Amino acid sequence: MGTAAEDPARSPVIPAVKYIRDTFPSLLIACDVCLCTWTSHGHCGIIPKQDGLIDNEQSTKRLAQIAVAYAKAGCHVIAPSDMMDGRILAIKEALKESNFGRTVSFIFQAQLRFLIILVPTKIHL
Numbered sequence: 001m002g003t004a005a006e007d008p009a010r011s012p013v014i015p016a017v018k019y020i021r022d023t024f025p026s027l028l029i030a031c032d033v034c035l036c037t038w039t040s041h042g043h044c045g046i047i048p049k050q051d052g053l054i055d056n057e058q059s060t061k062r063l064a065q066i067a068v069a070y071a072k073a074g075c076h077v078i079a080p081s082d083m084m085d086g087r088i089l090a091i092k093e094a095l096k097e098s099n100f101g102r103t104v105s106f107i108f109q110a111q112l113r114f115l116i117i118l119v120p121t122k123i124h125l
């Protein structure tokens with residue numbers, strides 16, 4: 001289900017981001033947000049049933065939770081690399097609700113190409 005991704009006790013990303021942020025405070029930190037690393041099947045989404053279908057709603061909700069956890073850890077740039085429908089809006093709304101809407105930048109990455117889709121008005125380094 002990918003729950004370890006946003007759990008500071010189980011994810012190496014969160015303590016690593018905090019360590020890097022503390023050690024190199026002027027370094028810009030970008031975090032890949034995806035579920036494939038955190039699921040037993042290796043797909044970028046949650047597959048809750050035996051039918052093998054990805055639950056897009058659960059997946060986008062989890063991706064948004066991961067993005068907020070990374071932002072709380074100190075990540076400056078959220079870079080979702082999955083292809084779930086609606087995940088950009090879900091992540092954007094979750095960051096706004098957690099007061100990171102104006103402090104965390106956002107890029108979309110796919111197939112080794114980067115496209116900036118939202119740039120905040122202010123980034124705190």
Ligand SMILES: [Zn+2]
Nearest residue numbers: 034035036044
């Ligand atoms: Zn993935």
